[in-house]
Amino acid sequence: MNIKENYRYTKDHEWLNVVGEEAFIGVSDHAQGELGDIVFIEVPTVGEELEKGESFGTIEAVKTVADIFMPVSGEVIEFNDDLEANPELVNQDPYEKGWIIKIKLSNPDEVNELMDAAAYEAFAAH
């Protein structure tokens, strides 16, 4: 299982990478492996202010569909357009090219409530 060292993680297997007042959000390598071949990602929430834990979109794999949730509260400011033509980027490179949304943090303190890489590794191993 591939885990990115300086990212934060949720129990729903999203990751968060904070860059200043903004953050990128995607799903972990473990999550993409469980979902299988990803064929469609829908994010209808760009421009919306969402609470921690709210669904910001859905990932469709060939056989399953999964909601993706906000690891922290914030405004969805960008969807990764590359995923429209190439949703498989989430399978191939979940932590870099496969990022899903960029948000503006509304409560940066919430970041500390998320798991760090070591804690997530232990969590995902179960």
Place this chain on the structure above:
Amino acid sequence: MKRTAFYNDHVAMGGKIVPFAGYEMPVQFEGVSAEHETVRKGVGVFDVSHMGEFWVKGPKALEFIQWVTSNDASKLFNGKVQYSCFPNGKGGIVDDLLVYKINDETYLLVVNAANIDKDWEWCNSQNKMGAELTNVSDDISQLAVQGPLALQAMQKLTDTKVTDMEYYTFKYLTFAGVEDVLFSTTGYTGSGGCEIYCSNKDADKVYKAVMEAGIEYGIKPIGLAARDTLRLEMGFCLYGNDIDDTTSAIEANLGWITKFTDEKNFIDKELLLNQKKNGVSRKLVGFEMIDKGIPRHGYEIVDAENNNIGIVTSGTMGPAVKIGIGMGYVPSALSKEGSEVYIKIRDKALKAKVVKFPFYKG
């Protein structure tokens, strides 16, 4: 939870194991899309040992099969297989199945794993004529070797000619050194190939020989997920999704396996004949998404005015057709090719159109 004789092979090949119909089965190996393509273009191997097998023997064998199944088993010759279903006496379907004719007094019924107990009870309850029924589901292992290169690859394991076998026929032959293997040119993928039945004790030997013989053809193990996308691209019904105890064979477009000849009396004959003559109010159709979206089992089908008109019974992104495809029951007036229907996906009504099967035309 039961395991088939191939369980250790699946684990060794890296299969992701899930519970299915009471068995621990591999849902995928390298990934559903890659596995799907392997079967469409080359050759892939499925463990289908969880399927059930009943022997029907004795002088009343044909009379029993004619009564419990919808198709005309009197048309079978020795070595011929027929797709059929068990009507349930209330206009629904107990199960769909394959009927193999070994000889005039010996037939094999192959039924769905999830329905073995239900089918066995049903068959016994309908056996007033006294055919000899035996449930051998736990004794038989079965591999489906599917794809355009399957027969060529399997020919290496037997001296009996199999590459020229007609679709839906079978032979008993010596295969991979194992005697009396039932070799059948059947399958549920639409890509050709065969199904191989052997006893559990020979399963491991047969599996290893199949994988070895297939190396030069790029043979790979295939999981249940690709089995489902392959059958759905062909528009083949899955029991429990597209057909069940509440759907009739006529509604499900299975009129072609429902035979109303004078010589054959069977369960629900009158009721189904009436449906065939007078029409049914709903029909199972296939549809392709026009708007971007993927239909899933259980999603609502609505009309242009957002009225509920049905439910999606099966749906997926078709790995070969690269579009959202599905099946579902709609009012007969909307069942014609080209009819526009809408699929409710996350509260949005997305446009789809009714198409003819199969979705995948090879």
